Amino acid sequence: MDSLRRLEEIFAHFPGIGPRQARRFAYYLLGKPPAFIKEFTSLIEEVKKSTAECPQCHRLFIGGNNKTVKSGASNICSICSDANRDQSTLMVVARDSDFESIEKSAAYKGLYFILGGTVPILDKEPDKRIRLKQLLERVQKSAPKEIILSLNTTPDGEHTADIVKDALKAPLYLGKVTILGRGLSTGAELEYADSDTIKNALKNRN
Numbered sequence: 001m002d003s004l005r006r007l008e009e010i011f012a013h014f015p016g017i018g019p020r021q022a023r024r025f026a027y028y029l030l031g032k033p034p035a036f037i038k039e040f041t042s043l044i045e046e047v048k049k050s051t052a053e054c055p056q057c058h059r060l061f062i063g064g065n066n067k068t069v070k071s072g073a074s075n076i077c078s079i080c081s082d083a084n085r086d087q088s089t090l091m092v093v094a095r096d097s098d099f100e101s102i103e104k105s106a107a108y109k110g111l112y113f114i115l116g117g118t119v120p121i122l123d124k125e126p127d128k129r130i131r132l133k134q135l136l137e138r139v140q141k142s143a144p145k146e147i148i149l150s151l152n153t154t155p156d157g158e159h160t161a162d163i164v165k166d167a168l169k170a171p172l173y174l175g176k177v178t179i180l181g182r183g184l185s186t187g188a189e190l191e192y193a194d195s196d197t198i199k200n201a202l203k204n205r206n
Ligand SMILES: [Zn+2]
Pocket: 054, 055, 056, 057, 058, 059, 076, 077, 078, 079, 080, 081
């Protein structure tokens, strides 16, 4: 495979990108001057180097001075280490992009847990798709009063919510498990929901 095809193939693996868009991206880069390519590639390297995964919520964040933060370093993120956030509420989301939308809405002041994806219906090994084991460990350690499941109202999202809810039962967890209210219409993706919708869905959780 030549390098252009390989580049197209990589872009085609990006979320939401089909083969036709992937080809357009590849040709777009081909048409750019060397200085742009240099900046683009070194920017990717720099972001990757300065990104850390929070060992507590598993979200990816840019960890300040990239000389001191190594990729995968075990430093806790600014939200998990913020004593002003409500430590008794834990919100479970599928991806970093969902977390971003909820933070942007400013409707939620508790802590988070990023599952790392959703489980497709009929999938036999949910443990390989989501951080279920890590979530249960986290819950046992911190014993939050309420766990809010904030997953897309798509079939995969609802299936994932069922799996997580099933796992969060007594005696492992004795608190309350709530699900975002139906202000979020069926098929809704949190990533694209506006702040008012998120605020309402959070208020109407049950
Ligand atoms: Zn964190």
